[in-house]
Amino acid sequence: GQQLNQSPQSMFIQEGEDVSMNCTSSSIFNTWLWYKQDPGEGPVLLIALYKAGELTSNGRLTAQFGITRKDSFLNISASIPSDVGIYFCAGQPPTDSWGKLQFGAGTQVVVTP
Amino acid sequence: DAGVTQSPTHLIKTRGQHVTLRCSPISGHKSVSWYQQVLGQGPQFIFQYYEKEERGRGNFPDRFSARQFPNYSSELNVNALLLGDSALYLCASSLGQGFGQPQHFGDGTRLSIL
Numbered sequence: 001g002q003q004l005n006q007s008p009q010s011m012f013i014q015e016g017e018d019v020s021m022n023c024t025s026s027s028i029f030n031t032w033l034w035y036k037q038d039p040g041e042g043p044v045l046l047i048a049l050y051k052a053g054e055l056t057s058n059g060r061l062t063a064q065f066g067i068t069r070k071d072s073f074l075n076i077s078a079s080i081p082s083d084v085g086i087y088f089c090a091g092q093p094p095t096d097s098w099g100k101l102q103f104g105a106g107t108q109v110v111v112t113p
Numbered sequence: 114d115a116g117v118t119q120s121p122t123h124l125i126k127t128r129g130q131h132v133t134l135r136c137s138p139i140s141g142h143k144s145v146s147w148y149q150q151v152l153g154q155g156p157q158f159i160f161q162y163y164e165k166e167e168r169g170r171g172n173f174p175d176r177f178s179a180r181q182f183p184n185y186s187s188e189l190n191v192n193a194l195l196l197g198d199s200a201l202y203l204c205a206s207s208l209g210q211g212f213g214q215p216q217h218f219g220d221g222t223r224l225s226i227l
Contacts, residue, residue, distance in 0.1 A: 004155075033215055042117070042203050042218035043156070050213055088155050100169045101146070101205075101216060103155030 003027070006089055006104025014112055019076040021107040023089030031092035032065050032072040033101065038085045046087075047074070079111050115140065117206050117219035125225045126194050134189045134222045138206030144168075145187040146216060147179055148203040156203055162187055163210040199226045 006023045013019055023032070031050055035043035047058050049065035049072060056063055062075045072091075076083055086108050090101040118137045126132050138145050144163040148156035161169035162181035176192045185206075191198055201223050205216035 006155075030212060031215075035218070040220070042220045045215055045217060048213075048215045090155075100158045100161060100171065101148075101156070102158070105153075105155050 003102050004089060004091060004104040006107055008107055009105070010108040010110070012110045012112065013079055015079060015081060017079055019079055019083070019109060020073060021087060021089075022071060022073040023091075023104050024071040025091055025102075026070070028069040028094060029091035029102075030069075030094045032063070033090040033092070034061075034063050034072070034074045035088045035090060036085045037088060037106070043088055076109075079109075081111050081113065083109055084111050085109060117204055117217055119202075119204050119219040119222050121222060122220070123223045123225075125227060127227050128194055128196060130194050131190065131192050132194060132224060134191075134202050134204075134224070136187045136189070136204030136206075136219060138185050138187070138204075139217060142206035142208055142217075143185050144207045144210045144214070144216075145181055145185065146205045146207075147187070147189045148205065148218075149173070150201040150203055150221070152200075159189070161210065168210055194226050196226050199224060 034046045037043045047063040052069050054065040060077045086106040088106045089104040120135045146161040147159040150156040158171040160179045165181045179189045181187045201221040203221045205218045207214040207216045
């Protein structure tokens with residue numbers, strides 16, 4: 001099952017508002033990744049974080065790798081209708097199973113005009 | 114450049130049957146991972162292959178198997194299908210299996226078991 005706790009489960013926001021979501025874990029990760037998934041498609045990589053404390057932006061998206069290496073958050077500023085979708089956090093554990101990403105359950109974002 | 118491609122896009126099978134799903138990684142990528150995504154949940158790791166060898170396995174029964182070919186494409190096989198195997202099966206590729214090489218996903222194969 002899921003080992004990452006992602007919150008909130010869903011959020012309904014108005015166009016132009018900022019969005020914030022986070023992910024926590026009971027174990028540490030070497031890498032945190034944020035993906036967006038639209039209906040009928042696979043997850044698309046938004047931001048990759050590789051160092052504790054790292055703050056990285058991609059356009060209106062900003063994500064941070066928590067100092068404890070057990071959490072991460074994603075902010076979306078000035079939301080627009082195309083931000084609708086499900087956002088997933090994923091962690092890569094510090095083991096030799098580099099390919100084994102662990103995912104949160106997702107945050108569904110709905111943007112109303 | 115083409116992303117990760119998966120085939121078929123949709124598949125309907127009945128219980129007890131066998132299925133083979135296929136994945137072609139991004140050109141130059143040597144690592145392929147497979148995930149199962151049940152409706153309403155995040156993807157669950159099944160396998161990782163790198164340089165044609167299995168490098169990681171998730172908590173799935175032996176009915177699930179995979180392989181990687183010399184051109185780095187991959188197949189996921191599932192035997193004795195159960196209703197609970199109905200899911201979106203995602204393939205992801207990365208340059209290698211080391212630190213700093215994020216995975217990029219295909220659009221998946223939607224498998225329905227009747």
